[in-house]
Amino acid sequence: MTSRPRPTTRFAPAPTGRLHLGHLANAIYVWGFARRLGGRVLLRIEDHDRQRCRPEYEAALLDDLDRLRLAADEPSTNELRAGPSTYRQSDNGPAYTAALDQLATVADVYACDCSRSTFAAWREAHGRPWSGPGCPGGCLERGLTARRDLALRVALGDDDEAWDDLLMGARSGPVSPEGDLPVRDRNGNWTYAVCVVLDDIRHGVDLVVRGEDLVDATPAQIRLARLFGRETAPVFAHHPLVRRPDGSKLSKAEGATAIGELLDAGRSAEELFGEAAFRVGLVEAPHPRSLDEALQLLR
Numbered sequence: 001m002t003s004r005p006r007p008t009t010r011f012a013p014a015p016t017g018r019l020h021l022g023h024l025a026n027a028i029y030v031w032g033f034a035r036r037l038g039g040r041v042l043l044r045i046e047d048h049d050r051q052r053c054r055p056e057y058e059a060a061l062l063d064d065l066d067r068l069r070l071a072a073d074e075p076s077t078n079e080l081r082a083g084p085s086t087y088r089q090s091d092n093g094p095a096y097t098a099a100l101d102q103l104a105t106v107a108d109v110y111a112c113d114c115s116r117s118t119f120a121a122w123r124e125a126h127g128r129p130w131s132g133p134g135c136p137g138g139c140l141e142r143g144l145t146a147r148r149d150l151a152l153r154v155a156l157g158d159d160d161e162a163w164d165d166l167l168m169g170a171r172s173g174p175v176s177p178e179g180d181l182p183v184r185d186r187n188g189n190w191t192y193a194v195c196v197v198l199d200d201i202r203h204g205v206d207l208v209v210r211g212e213d214l215v216d217a218t219p220a221q222i223r224l225a226r227l228f229g230r231e232t233a234p235v236f237a238h239h240p241l242v243r244r245p246d247g248s249k250l251s252k253a254e255g256a257t258a259i260g261e262l263l264d265a266g267r268s269a270e271e272l273f274g275e276a277a278f279r280v281g282l283v284e285a286p287h288p289r290s291l292d293e294a295l296q297l298l299r
């Protein structure tokens, strides 16, 4: 499978912290694939988790993108600064509510009162973690009344989805690896899966370029998109992550890796592009590179 000519992809950070070298590596892949395929890049603010996201982090990431001259085709950073946007998840609650209502007509959507300790107790009793459809509490069969303080799950099935990854080749996996997919958490937040799948449909995204930590989540997202009415799944490209020396994922900007702080300290954008490309194995040494040079590494 190859992507359609002139695909639409997206750079979609969550404002839970500062932009870091991992985001920059993702940006090189996103803008690099777009340039290679003659496509366009959308900028999306993934702030579906209202407890973890903060407006000051969004402001900082927009400033960081401007300083790096990473401009999306749509929207501009100033459009996002100006107010509500279709490209900011917290501004689009009604779209997710409507989608969930539609989803409930084609799949089992149900309230679940299982907590982390419910899953832990099941693991303790059975010597392995819960896997496959359902949940340890049998909540679908119990038919709990939906409440704001209960999570919602959707039953996606007991089978697999497969895709041809632009970077990883032929892949497949179960749609319900760790139970039925959560669609809303017990704090009332729409989940990552619901937001990204629906946004990619709403915005016409047909090329998803993201870190390989999301490979295992992909089968469920392909299935969910189909239930939302999407006939053709997006093309996926899962790239290596920037990791710490011990191999763990770089998830939050920690002092030395926050883009804004590195620029403030006098590092150039070229040095940061070079280091990000090096950290994901696109080049053999962390030499400074212009944005254009970094994007050509994807050719």
Ligand SMILES: [Zn+2]
Binding pocket: 111, 112, 113, 114, 135, 136, 137, 138, 139, 140
């Ligand atoms: Zn449950």
